[in-house]
């Protein structure tokens with residue numbers, strides 16, 4: 001049974017989708033069409049591909065090759081209408097609390113929003129801070145890429161090491177690997193997540209501290225594994241290169257905990273912000289993806 005909630009003014013309305021008349025009709029249609037051949041759908045309807053494909057937002061979607069008859073499609077659309085999909089989508093865009101387990105909005109859409117319209121969370125337009133952070137990431141990453149950003153001894157950055165774990169490691173790691181082909185020819189990327197010291201030692205042994213930039217990636221700045229690795233990296237930097245005052249030229253943070261990051265030695269303007277209204281650590285459009293800009 002599929003049960004879901006619609007949150008409206010913080011009142012949860014519980015729907016049992018699988019008990020709806022439309023769902024049951026779809027269930028019967030599934031049995032009726034189980035032996036249909038997709039090839040016959042095309043023979044009987046030469047317009048099927050045009051009807052069941054679309055281009056939107058740079059994506060091409062082709063669902064004509066799925067086991068979906070016209071009747072099934074009609075019922076699926078009815079099901080979406082009956083289950084208040086449009087209303088739920090509007091709730092998502094307007095910052096309503098639809099993440100019911102964590103009691104917060106799901107505003108990845110605000111991070112992707114490039115228009116001028118405001119997006120409100122608790123009555124406050126969050127777009128200005130998103131725009132400011134985007135700009136901050138852009139300026140910083142461009143300075144690293146162009147070589148304008150210098151390490152403590154005046155050399156440009158050649159290696160970027162992300163130190164994080166869980167959501168602060170896996171998402172950015174996947175995205176950087178996927179887009180490696182487009183990376184800056186003079187920049188190399190490394191990810192350290194393992195609490196076993198051999199991982200960071202192995203990475204550091206190949207690097208020059210004067211040309212390495214560390215991203216301490218931790219939403220809370222309190223995760224033991226990440227802090228241990230970050231402290232190891234800072235010690236390595238201090239033993240082999242600069243002094244305490246130089247840490248800010250080689251360490252930045254992706255975190256909500258500005259205070260802890262600054263106590264670590266990171267400059268305030270190089271603590272890139274997360275927001276509570278996006279759950280988890282990673283969204284392609286959040287600052288977590290800022291490693292991509294370095295590429």
Ligand SMILES: O=P(O)(O)OC[C@H]1O[C@H](O)[C@H](O)[C@@H](O)[C@@H]1O
Pocket residue numbers: 165166167168217218219220221222223226281
């Ligand atoms: O970003 P942080 O606060 O350092 O948390 C990083 C990770 O910590 C733990 O491993 C949690 O189980 C993960 O869900 C989280 O992604």
